[in-house]
Amino acid sequence: MGESSETSSAPETETFLHENQRSFDVSNDAVTHDNKKSGKPAGDSDDDLTPDDILLQLGGCGLFQILLALIIQSMKTVICWGIGGNSFFAYVPKWRCTDVDDVMNISSTVSPLTTMAINVTDTTNTTAYWNQQCQLPNGTHCSNFEFESSMHTLVSEFDLVCSQSWVTATITSVQMVGMMVGSFVVGHLADMFGRKKPFVLSMAIICLSTIICYFSVHWIMFATARFFFGIGASFFMSIYCILQGEHMLSKWRSTTISFPSWALELNLFSLVVFLLHDWEHVTLIMAFLAAIYLLTWFFIPESFRWLVARNKIKEARLVVNQMAKWNKRPVVNFERMVRSVEKSLSGDEDAKYSVIVLFRKRPLLRLTVPLMLSWLTLGVIGYGVGFGVKEFSGNFYLNLFLFALASIPFKLISIYLQVRIGRKFTSIIAYIVCLVGGLVVTLVQYIDTPYRGGLTTGFALMATAGVGAAWGPMQTMTVELYPTVARNTAFGFLSVLARLGAVIGPQFVYLEVLVPGLLYIMIALLSFISIMCIISLPETNHRMLVDRLVDDLDRERKQEKDHMDSH
Structure with a gap:
């Protein structure tokens, strides 16, 4: 590998290597190299402890992590209904x-x-x-x-037909622009001030914007409120994976991040709109839930790993003690981790990294460019097909339910495959499913067949299932590829690309009047490009998270792999 064009300090790189060369396979009972001869579990020697050693001694995934995941996944209900429910809000009744x-x-x-x-x-x-x-x-x-x-949607509320038929797609795009803005901002906020503050702030923004949506008297007022809803939603979506992942070991990280909560919540949404038939009632429920979730400020802790990376030892100790209490594990010898942190301090614990660092350092650049294209594809497919569900033949409520249900088994398979064959190859398989679905739907549009409606719906659901399965491994891989001090900046920036895809996707649906199957042509093309990009990325399964930013990530990963292969 060529040397980075950026200057770096040798002590920093040496510290990074020292902290990470004791990597272990968390799918088994992890035993470090220094303790294998004595049979002691990781962390039982007098060596300094890393954050992963701490998490391992505290159970890896105990009651604390389970409750944290349940709270965060339930909070996602409001986001799911606001974003995934756009197909109902934009539905055109008779x-x-x-x-x-x-x-x-x-x-x-x-x-x-x-x-x-x-x-x-x-x-x-x-x-x-x-x-x-x-x-x-x-x-x-x-x-x-x-x-x-029988159905009260935004279309019937504001007469969005004929010359105003373009408004619904525009409202969705305005919301996604808000998510782009929020994703770009929240990455910097979460890396500078911690994960918890902007995470809970997201619920406050969503609650206020949803109330404004309910009282909207014109579609422009509604669209403006949805812009701020998008900002709040992006705050949540850019942090929730990281907040969960930084409290867990690799073995469980893919399960919590890839759990099909979004699909289950969208199934619940389809049931609610089937019973209520009214966008205003649904909006009130969303505002109420967001207000309730503001109370999570008193239950959700700050990221333990972020506190360690920023040398906030006292606060980190409180979180560790809280984990030990809930997981019913003895409090670890925290001083050993403090020694490790003090040795690794290189003056960057207060550094504030911008998105420029993702392109300025060559190893990060090699990660960021392929991920940019892959995340853009996630947005185009996920939100494009989701917005177009109202165009499917058959009953709207049933289609919405099936649209969500189709991705659940694929997500569960994705969780299994991420542990068995890794995040990288699971992502490739998911994009292949998207590619096949997109190609078939495209061909059907140009073939005279009485089964066009059924084939379009069936293979569109296949593409949806594929992208649903791809979200989990792509998010998990992104969390594991970047160091803690710049992880949210990278995640937020890549989320911007997904939101850009979400802005473009609904417009393809609108343009299908001119070019039949345009959305699915783009789905097939982008899926193929994403497969090529992911092939160039390293595998992250069974790897410890990197906490500090160093210049030679590639060399460290190679040394870590050689170390693991030798044992």
């Missing part, structure tokens, strides 16, 4: 132009009241009644609309 009645002067021998009664009671289920005409027989454009009363 509608008619009421101006047509005035122009055609229907049934002049019958009173208007009688005519209305006949129409409503006898013909509301016919296609002729719900004429969906934007232009009147006299050439003027319709300005008054009637929507079916």
